[in-house]
Amino acid sequence: MSSWLDYTINGLIVGNVYALVAVGLALIFGVSRLINFAQGSIYLVGAYIGWVAVVQLHTPLPLTIIFVAVVAALVGLIIERFGLRPLQNSVRIAPLLATIGISFVLDQLVMLTFSPNPRALPSQLPDVRFQVGGGTIGPLDLLIAGVGISSAVLLFVFLRYSKLGWAVRAASQDRDAAMQMGVDVNRVNQAVFGIAAALGGVSGLLVGMYYNQIDTAMSLQATLKGVVAEVVGGAGNVPGAVVGSLLLGLVESYGVAVFGTSYRNLFAFLLLVVVLVLRPNGLFASARQAPPEPLTGTFIAPSRPVRIPRWALLVAAAVFAILPLLPVSFYVLQTLINAWLLGMLALSLTLVAGTIGQVSLGHAALLAIGAYTSALLSLTLSVPVGLAIIAGGLMSAALGTILISPSFRLRGHYVSIATLAIGEIVSLVILNWESVTRGPIGISGIPPLSLFGYDLISPTSVYWFSFAVMVVLALLQARLLSSHLGRSFRAIRDDDVAARAYGLSLNRYKSLAFIFGGFAAGVSGGIAAHLYSYINHETFNTQQSILALTVVILGGLGNVVGAIVGAVALVGLPEVFRIAAEYRILIYGIVLLLLVRFRPQGLLGTI
Amino acid sequence: MAEAHAPLLSLRGLTRRFGGLTAVDGIDLDLAKGGLVSIIGPNGAGKTTLFNLVTGLDRPDAGEVRFEGQDITGLSPERLAGRGIARTFQLGRVFGNLSVMDNVLIGAHTRLRAVKPAVPVIGPLLELGLALLRPSSVKAEEERLREEVKAILARFGERLLPRIDQPAYSLSYANRRRVEIARALALKPRLLLLDEPTAGMNPSETAEMQALVAELKAEGLTILLIEHKLEMVMRLSDRVIVMDEGQKIAEGPGEEVRNDPKVIEAYLGHGLSGTAEQESAA
Ligand SMILES: Nc1ncnc2c1ncn2[C@@H]1O[C@H](COP(=O)(O)OP(=O)(O)OP(=O)(O)O)[C@@H](O)[C@H]1O
Ligand SMILES: [Mg+2]
Numbered sequence: 001m002s003s004w005l006d007y008t009i010n011g012l013i014v015g016n017v018y019a020l021v022a023v024g025l026a027l028i029f030g031v032s033r034l035i036n037f038a039q040g041s042i043y044l045v046g047a048y049i050g051w052v053a054v055v056q057l058h059t060p061l062p063l064t065i066i067f068v069a070v071v072a073a074l075v076g077l078i079i080e081r082f083g084l085r086p087l088q089n090s091v092r093i094a095p096l097l098a099t100i101g102i103s104f105v106l107d108q109l110v111m112l113t114f115s116p117n118p119r120a121l122p123s124q125l126p127d128v129r130f131q132v133g134g135g136t137i138g139p140l141d142l143l144i145a146g147v148g149i150s151s152a153v154l155l156f157v158f159l160r161y162s163k164l165g166w167a168v169r170a171a172s173q174d175r176d177a178a179m180q181m182g183v184d185v186n187r188v189n190q191a192v193f194g195i196a197a198a199l200g201g202v203s204g205l206l207v208g209m210y211y212n213q214i215d216t217a218m219s220l221q222a223t224l225k226g227v228v229a230e231v232v233g234g235a236g237n238v239p240g241a242v243v244g245s246l247l248l249g250l251v252e253s254y255g256v257a258v259f260g261t262s263y264r265n266l267f268a269f270l271l272l273v274v275v276l277v278l279r280p281n282g283l284f285a286s287a288r289q290a291p292p293e294p295l296t297g298t299f300i301a302p303s304r305p306v307r308i309p310r311w312a313l314l315v316a317a318a319v320f321a322i323l324p325l326l327p328v329s330f331y332v333l334q335t336l337i338n339a340w341l342l343g344m345l346a347l348s349l350t351l352v353a354g355t356i357g358q359v360s361l362g363h364a365a366l367l368a369i370g371a372y373t374s375a376l377l378s379l380t381l382s383v384p385v386g387l388a389i390i391a392g393g394l395m396s397a398a399l400g401t402i403l404i405s406p407s408f409r410l411r412g413h414y415v416s417i418a419t420l421a422i423g424e425i426v427s428l429v430i431l432n433w434e435s436v437t438r439g440p441i442g443i444s445g446i447p448p449l450s451l452f453g454y455d456l457i458s459p460t461s462v463y464w465f466s467f468a469v470m471v472v473l474a475l476l477q478a479r480l481l482s483s484h485l486g487r488s489f490r491a492i493r494d495d496d497v498a499a500r501a502y503g504l505s506l507n508r509y510k511s512l513a514f515i516f517g518g519f520a521a522g523v524s525g526g527i528a529a530h531l532y533s534y535i536n537h538e539t540f541n542t543q544q545s546i547l548a549l550t551v552v553i554l555g556g557l558g559n560v561v562g563a564i565v566g567a568v569a570l571v572g573l574p575e576v577f578r579i580a581a582e583y584r585i586l587i588y589g590i591v592l593l594l595l596v597r598f599r600p601q602g603l604l605g606t607i
Numbered sequence: 608m609a610e611a612h613a614p615l616l617s618l619r620g621l622t623r624r625f626g627g628l629t630a631v632d633g634i635d636l637d638l639a640k641g642g643l644v645s646i647i648g649p650n651g652a653g654k655t656t657l658f659n660l661v662t663g664l665d666r667p668d669a670g671e672v673r674f675e676g677q678d679i680t681g682l683s684p685e686r687l688a689g690r691g692i693a694r695t696f697q698l699g700r701v702f703g704n705l706s707v708m709d710n711v712l713i714g715a716h717t718r719l720r721a722v723k724p725a726v727p728v729i730g731p732l733l734e735l736g737l738a739l740l741r742p743s744s745v746k747a748e749e750e751r752l753r754e755e756v757k758a759i760l761a762r763f764g765e766r767l768l769p770r771i772d773q774p775a776y777s778l779s780y781a782n783r784r785r786v787e788i789a790r791a792l793a794l795k796p797r798l799l800l801l802d803e804p805t806a807g808m809n810p811s812e813t814a815e816m817q818a819l820v821a822e823l824k825a826e827g828l829t830i831l832l833i834e835h836k837l838e839m840v841m842r843l844s845d846r847v848i849v850m851d852e853g854q855k856i857a858e859g860p861g862e863e864v865r866n867d868p869k870v871i872e873a874y875l876g877h878g879l880s881g882t883a884e885q886e887s888a889a
Binding site for chain 1: 662663664683684685689693696700701702703704705710712713714716717719722731732734735738739741749774776777790794
């Protein structure tokens with residue numbers, strides 16, 4: 001009995017923290033219809049600024065909180081001014097990608113400044129527990145509750161009684177009408193980003209104190225939790241976000257009580273998927289609304305793809321094919337093998353995100369499914385590696401499509417959230433399903449690549465194998481794009497309402513796109529498993545999903561040749577310039593930001 | 608008489624509410640095969656919402672839609688397209704990054720047979736396989752449809768044919784509207800719904816469009832038309848329905864409706880009928 005009270009209190013406290021993140025997300029979504037994927041990074045910044053204040057500056061608690069809030073707000077203002085405001089008249093996909101890029105840049109900056117190792121963030125409150133009913137409660141719990149409630153009250157007063165708050169509410173109800181009435185949308189955005197960032201930063205500080213530990217992985221978790229809470233409460237709905245957060249906190253806390261700690265996140269993401277499927281507008285939204293008629297082709301940047309003559313492609317393919325015969329180092333071959341593997345993933349993602357417009361942020365999950373399938377088949381059932389890899393591709397195609405199918409009725413940013421969550425669910429299932437996946441230990445001793453009984457161990461043979469597989473997948477995809485399916489996919493991307501009115505079933509064609517794309521990704525994952533010989537639940541992570549997305553944007557959405565060029569560029573250039581590994585993600589983030597801002601159609605253009 | 612020929616399309620008590628607003632309020636309508644009925648009314652009268660209800664993009668809160676004698680209320684837009692209902696959109700919804708050719712080919716999507724075998728469960732996988740393998744039957748079908756698209760585009764004279772490979776986003780506004788109509792025609796519709804096909808067009812372009820619609824009607828196509836330009840409505844329509852605030856306030860032959868005091872009041876009362884008045888004065 002008493003422990004239930006403890007779990008309830010814990011759920012509400014954690015929910016309170018989520019609320020600080022979710023309310024910011026809701027404010028931003030309300031005003032600019034944007035899901036700010038950088039919110040978790042601000043939370044991370046808040047935690048580390050708090051660490052600096054507490055451990056190095058020895059500030060008293062009230063000052064620590066104010067300090068964190070102010071610095072975080074400044075970061076928010078900078079993001080708004082330099083990251084998002086220039087994209088105001090840009091295509092719908094642009095701000096979404098920009099916040100993803102910003103989040104990577106911020107996380108990496110924090111990691112480079114403070115090192116990725118976890119560190120302690122001591123609470124500045126006395127460590128006592130009071131007996132309440134059957135449970136206990138500490139001063140930090142009370143502080144978190146107090147900050148949560150007072151923030152809510154302050155926000156309410158601001159929105160209700162100040163002129164700027166009125167402008168924020170007007171803009172979130174009807175942006176165009178608000179602008180016509182003379183509301184300065186830039187100022188509204190500034191206010192909203194500043195407030196959201198301050199709340200997010202303080203939330204990071206409090207969580208760090210609560211667990212007495214901070215590390216750079218907090219960022220993605222916070223974004224995910226905040227987004228879950230916000231979507232559960234109804235995107236853009238500020239009170240809804242608070243209720244959604246408390247609900248999420250309770251669901252997690254009870255879930256942990258019943259099933260154990262490693263299931264915490266699983267419950268969060270399952271809650272998200274259930275809400276997205278059953279009530280995509282949130283628990284509290286009412287009307288089923290027909291979307292307004294858009295201007296055409298605003299989701300992706302319209303462009304004319306660069307035409308590359310066939311002979312040039314043949315020459316390039318020939319050069320790469322004979323490369324191992326030339327005096328090149330193993331290091332070059334190794335780098336290019338990585339590029340071909342990433343190229344396969346990028347082919348998959350450029351079809352899904354580019355051709356049919358489902359910007360997936362969980363694409364690495366498809367790698368993982370293919371890798372585990374192929375590894376386990378060859379290890380436990382002694383299936384020949386070649387067949388096991390194909391089976392991995394098919395499993396990824398089938399399972400990936402089934403898992404992603406709940407998101408088929410969603411659009412735009414929601415698809416990205418859902419795929420992100422589904423990707424996390426896959427990695428959590430891998431972690432927890434020990435009888436099959438061997439859980440956190442991972443799978444070791446995976447047999448090397450082999451074909452018709454011959455082991456492919458030398459870099460040269462691995463190079464040829466992966467290059468050949470990638471070229472075949474690329475040719476198949478090019479053929480797909482030139483068929484009626486290519487135009488059907490692109491029609492759905494450009495305008496799904498008009499596409500439906502002409503008989504295109506969204507479920508059918510999104511499934512086909514994911515089946516085809518899932519196969520390529522699964523094959524890539526399968527090959528990787530046999531190359532690495534060891535995989536675990538973290539081998540294929542969100543960073544790879546984002547890297548693949550950067551490749552796809554760099555090459556041009558939907559562009560087959562672009563995906564390969566992008567993969568070679570993003571894998572190869574850091575090697576050429578000998579950029580240290582820890583700076584690479586930072587550079588990928590910056591590349592993504594620059595592309596979105598200056599060349600949204602990528603190098604070779606959207607198809 | 609009316610009993611003998613069941614109308615192609617008939618609406619009974621069709622109603623759609625948005626919160627407190629009843630956008631479409633108990634509309635009855637009958638459209639005979641080969642007929643052309645126009646729906647007019649001031650801005651916000653509920654005309655487009657009515658189209659959405661008929662084409663499945665929105666579901667009615669009450670009432671019934673019957674097409675060729677069957678109840679089709681609340682069917683999905685995909686199914687309705689399969690039954691031969693095609694529409695254009697008021698604000699234009701071409702596929703911006705698709706070429707004119709591909710845009711119109713999408714219109715013919717419901718008519719694909721060779722590449723889309725009607726097999727349950729594995730049908731989609733067969734479709735994927737056929738799209739990649741492309742046996743001669745699939746190639747022939749695609750070729751036939753491409754020829755057909757060219758024939759449809761030829762109806763617009765030299766407006767679209769020379770731009771057949773250009774992406775739709777690069778076209779002029781009027782040309783995008785034409786692409787939409789071409790796309791609708793490629794479906795070989797049994798019922799065509801046109802939502803303000805001449806919006807934003809100049810007088811000569813409007814006259815061209817009017818001639819095209821008249822031609823389609825002469826060919827026996829059944830058409831439901833929303834149009835603000837009354838001159839065109841008067842020329843083309845067998846019957847005119849006037850909507851205001853969701854309700855049908857008048858119905859009958861064009862001339863009769865035009866002089867109906869309720870109609871004049873609806874237009875004047877809202878003060879939004881600039882075009883309508885100019886046209887009727889002309
Ligand atoms: N999805 C929606 N949600 C809420 N209200 C809507 C929605 N769609 C339409 N409405 C409202 O329903 C009413 C009818 O709109 P509708 O677009 O059908 O009018 P219309 O007759 O086509 O006008 P117009 O001549 O301007 O095209 C309007 O008041 C409109 O604001
Ligand atoms: Mg309308």
